[in-house]
Amino acid sequence: MSEGSMQRRAQRDRGTPPTSSGQRGRVKRLHRVLVGAAAVPAMLIAAGCSSDSGSDDGKDKAADSSASASASASPSPTVRAAVYKDLPEACDVLSKKTLENLVPKAKSGKESQSDDISTRAGCSWDSLASKGVDGSQFRWLSVSMLRFESDTTRGAGDELAKNYYDKRVKEVQAAEGAEDTASEPVADTGDEATAVRYDLKKKEGTFKQQTVVARVENVVIALDYNGAGLAGDKAPNADDLMKDAKKAAKEAVKTVTGSKDGKSSGGAAESGSPSKPASSPAPAKD
Template sequence: MHRSASRLTRVLACAAVPVILTVAGCSSDSGKESGSNGEKKSGSSSSAKPNPKSSKTLEKPAFSALPDPCKALATATIDTLVPEAKDKAGAAPKSNDLATRASCAWNGLDEDGLKGSQYRWLSLSYFRYDSQATLGDASKRAEEQYNKEVEAAKTAEGAQGPKAEAVGEVGDQATSVIYAVKKDNNDHYNTTVVARTQNVVITLDYNGAGLEGASAPDHAKLLQDAISAAKEAVTSVGAANKAPAEQPQSPQPQ
């Protein structure tokens, strides 16, 4: 009788073990989630560390718009650089977008009878950049494009003896690149001026040639004219971003 009672006590004790474990499992903190390894994870997002890159404040772009490139240079400038231009209003591609990039070009042939003809070609392009978290500040992006434009001018196809020089007093930075190109047995002298003003890059290409026995153009004069036009193109960027002048208030009726 004593042995039977002892055995019954052991059976009841073993049967109670899973019940106790089940209760203990249900009594865990319901306010926290458990991970796959059994560790508790906090339900608060405030413990997450901020990403230092995402918290960087980007600069506000200095310029938000571009000038119309076909109107960025004065008519007198076009007359000087491209005498007898086919279209003084210039030719612009349909892809022009004054928010980001735009260009315009002029060309003309100034004929002088038996003395031959002088050919001139002028192109003006604008590139504008915004600040982006993944790409950087607007002015930094513009500086990268500026360097690409200078390198492209120095490595232009067929360029003979390209020479690059820094140009002062044209935007925040500017470089001129001059070289000669042989086309149809004629020497074409090319001048490229690349300038940057804040978040806008300006590329001005200007070339000329003497045709039908005409003397070759003065390369120093081409360069001087190109730099003057580039200065004008930079000024047009600032003018395109000026706030409209306040209009005078009309007197109120008494």
């Protein structure tokens, strides 16, 4: 037996696979097939994950789109429009006749400083009538107006004005140094009005203070009128001062409301500058 025959027999006995080139090729091909077969499930799993992920993204986008549509469909908050959109000229709210009666020696009104006269305006007058050795009579008159706009955050203009009106009345009633304070409602003067009277004692004399606070829709008007007898003259009658103050306050309210009624009165008739109400107040929406 040759040496080569002896080696091949020994290999068969030990179970060693043949090592011919043909056999080695068949082994490599089998290995590639097995590797390729193993890769198929992995690819299928990856494809399945990718497909599921896309489906979830679609659901999320659909939910976001639905939420956006729902939000856009919700109505925006609304509030009824304020009636008055402007204020009259402060120094023209009272007629010349009224000014001659309340402050006869006043030459002209002094307009209050304001960043926006369509929202806040005021004017004041003072008068000193001398009686020679018998002293003199002092008078001071002031009219201020505050207009409130409707706001979706703060509320309707007339409600804001109502809140300020109540606050202003309480402030007048609690004036520092006031004595003998008394309050009473005033009829036929806007939507509501209150008159407050008190005395203020100063070194020059006793000042009789009369204040009328009125509200008409979204505008609050405060009229202050006081008088004093100086240099030995007697103090004026408080009832007479209050009567004049109420009459002047009613006139100021009519000036503010003049264009709403299509006609002017009082100071508006002479100045030709009543306030400007809204053309058509919008109703409140639930």
